[in-house]
Amino acid sequence: MICNFPSPPLSRVLYFFTDKKSLLVNALKRRYKIQYDAIQPIPYIKERLYCVDKVFVEGGTEFYIVRGTADKGEWVRVNSYRDIFTDSRIKSTRRIIEAEAGYGKSTVTLQLAYDWCNGVESSPLKDVEILILLRLRQLGNVKSIYKAIKLFLLAGEPRIKSSDIKNIIESCSSVEILLDGYDEYPDKNKRTGNDVDRIITNDLFEDLDASLTTRYLPKDYDRYNTKRVRLVGFDKKARDQYIRKAIAGDNEEIVEDIKRALKDNPILDDLCQVPIFFVTFAHMTHEKEYFKTLKSVTEFFRHMIQCFHNHMRKKSLDKNTKKHISEYEIEHTELSNVAFEGLSNENQQLSWGREELGERLGQGFYDHYILVGILVEEEVADVTNEMTAAKHIQTKTEARFYHKLFCEYYASFALVNKVAAARNxxxxxxxxxxxxxxxxQYLYRFSCGIDAKVGSKIIEYLKGRKDGDKFAILCIMEQAGEIDDGIKKSVREICSKVFYLPYDDNKLIQRSSIQLLDIASNFDIPIDDLYMVETFSKADKDNIVLRSGLSLSNLSTLLKIGVKTEEGRELTEEDVIGLLLYAEQSKGLRELWFRNCLLPESIHPNSIPISLKTSKFKVFSQNDGSCLDLYSGQWIMADDVDSITKLCSDIVAIAERDSESQQRSTIELLEKASSRNDR
Incomplete structure (x- = not known):
């Protein structure tokens, strides 16, 4: 006998579905709250946790605007990380958020999770129905995104299955997916057809919004639809805001004390553009006066590691806690070998199975470093069969360093031993x-700071690499622990020639270059000629901002600036005025040169600083042999011997792409030089 049971009423189906959705949303919010309530500004003090909203501060955020082809574009600064989701210029369902280690990628995702969970009115996610935030380092061998959500976000909610998650997501009108840490994703170089790769290539959830954070771009992603964003660190404004928000409140004395500690130490001032270092430095400086005296990155990190151990040592005085074993603090050869092997592999290994690592290090040592907080444990998927149902998937515990920079620190001890043993x-x-x-970079810098003799070998190697001489100076400073006469001599030699800041220098070389310029300025070393080759973005009275997002503060010993823009870019009146305002503050600056630049026809004379008008400061346009009249704001043909001599001292070229008026102006300049016997 066949029985036809009546279908349940539609209202009951909708009620059941709505109830499932509500369960899922509430479970997600409970999970995210655990994560965003556990921020540790001072890493070794585990019991002092903050909500992300109490310490989160906007660092610099930029997005990439394509001009024509994909390889032609520019990075544009925005006011807030929230603009990533709202600015019409990068509106898309796919975005990649790039940043170096320690620049706050994960913190941004936690702030977004906080905004969503708490319905923050100004948040672009306030109306999103479902937010999915997954740490990719946990998802090795998990092909299904639904299984991953169940396993790592909803494990404590038995009433929600993987199939329910799929149905709910497919029925929602707005879902935001945040995939954090692609550079640590175990399956990033595998071609398994997993859902994470399909999301990145836009073959899954095509209509849903998905963002990926990473240190570097995936090899394969949807280049047409994906918008690129990057975090560029803490500028002075962000540092000031963090000190007030997380440490000092309205206490101006504390604010000025911490800022003064940074200003007095140019090495740490550069380091503290990296948010993780600045946050640690600011909290430690507030509590421990001696942190102001640290002279190098290695010293800073060595003291921080000592603080981890000292904190544990004090806690171990309690009879109910495990005894602190000092030998483990001093003798860590095997941990250093593990760290070095992980970083020197072609595909870097940043985490290890708990049992495997405990056996290699010794269980006592392993347990000690977990308690101290230098190593941390994390649950990850233990999947060997891709067909395993979510409810049968097990997790396993893996250990990793608190942060990748800690891995570089310990690896440097192994590198020192290897280089010391090298015979030639x-x-x-x-x-x-x-x-x-x-x-x-920090593996190199730490190694030079740990052992001066080994550091000398490393520095010689770096000097033999293309553009390695600038980075070598940073390593010399680690080796010396201070800016001594030898370093000043090297800086003086570099700054006595044309100091190039080209666009194709990577960010590390640019940062090294900027720090060398700061050192020169601080020690009254003349900077004869700074030439920005397709690196200039914008300027104001305090900074020149580069296209990389890095910035040059005022340099008191800078004598000459040259600017060459990328092909096709036209400098605006605002760009030129910004450089003039910067020149006014850089007291030693005498010349500003524009080379192969499309310039505005004139500059409003009221915008030109009066102090420049009454000085010997000159502005040259090499394109057409003209100078800027600082009183009228008009470009005029060079007519005095000094200006013509200067313009002709550079290479004078007549290019086919030059306009007819440019070619005529160049010929006129050459004729004037010839008639005055100027060469």
Whole structure:
């Protein structure tokens, strides 16, 4: 006998579905609250946790606007991380948020989670129905996004299955997906057809909004639809805001004390553009006066590691806690070997199975470093069969360093031993060729700071690399622990020639260059000629901002600036005025040169600083042999011997792409030079 049971009423189906959705949303919010309520500004003090909203401060955020082809574009600064989701110029369902280690990628995702959970009115996610935030380092071998959500976000909610998650997501009109840490994703170089890759290539959830955070771009992503964003660190404004928000409140004395500690130490001032370092430094400086005296990155990090151990040592005085074993603090050879092997692999290994690592280090050592907080444990998927149902998927515990920079610190001890044992420069080169300094800059810097003799070998190697001389100076400072006469001599030699800041320098070289310029300025070393080759973005009285997002503060010993823009870019009147305002504050500056630049026809004379008009400061346009009349704001042909001599001292070229008026102006300049016997 066949029985036809009546279908349940539509209202009951809708009620059931709505109830499931409500369960899912509430479970997600409970999970995210655990995460965003556990921010540790001082890493080794585990019991002092903050809500992300109490400490989160906007660092610099930029997005990439394409001009014509994908390789032609520019990075544009925005006011807030929220603009990533709202600015019409980068409106898309796919975006990649890039940043170096320690620049706050994960913190941004936690702030977004806080905004969503608490319905923050100004948040672009306030009307989003479902927010999915997954840490990709946990998802090795998990092909299904629904299984991943169930396993890591909804494990404590038995009433929601993977199939329910799929149905709910497909029925929602607005879903935001945040995939955090692609550079630590175990499956990033595998071609398994997993859902994470399909989201990145826009083959899954095509109509849903998805963002990926990473240190570097995936090899394969939807280049046409994906918009790029990057975090560029803490400028002075962000640092000031953080100190007031998280440490000092309205206490101006504390604010000025911390800011003064940074100003007095140019090495740490550069380091503290990296948010993770600045946050640690600001809290520690507030509590421990001696942090102001640290002279290098290595010293800073060594003290921070000591603080981890000292904090544990004090806690171990309580009879109910485990005894602190000092030998583990001093003797960490095997941990250093593990760290070095992980970083020097072609595909870097940043986490290890708990049992495997405990066996290699010794269980006592392993347990000690977990308690201290230098190593942390995390649950990850333990999947061997991709067909395993979500309810049968198990997790396993893996250990990793508190942060990748800690991994570089411990790895540097192993690198020191290897370089020390190398008998000649070729052996050193063979070791170091496997370690990219532009990816692992702190591994190099720590190594030079730990052992001066080994540091000398590393520095010689770096000087032999293209543009390695600038980075080598940073390593010399680690080696010396201070800016001594030898470093000043090297800086003086570099700054006595044309100091190029080209666009194709990576960010590390640019940062190294900026720090060298700061050192020169601080120690009254003349900077003869700074030439920005397609790197200039904008300027104001305090800074020149580069296209990389880095900025040059006022340099008191800078004598001459040259600017060459990328092909097709036209400098605006605002751009030129910004450079003039910067020149006014840089007291030693005498000349501003525009080379192969499309310039505004004139500059409003009221916008030109009076102090420049009454000084010997000059502005040259090499294109047409003209100078800017600082009183009228008009470009006029050079007519005095001094200006013509200067213009002709550079290479004078007549290019086919030059306009007819440019070619005529150049010929006129050459004729004037010839008639005055100027060469």
């Amino acid at each position: 420069a070729n052996k050193v080169k063979k070791i170091l060729d496997k370690i990219d300094p532009f990816d692992l």
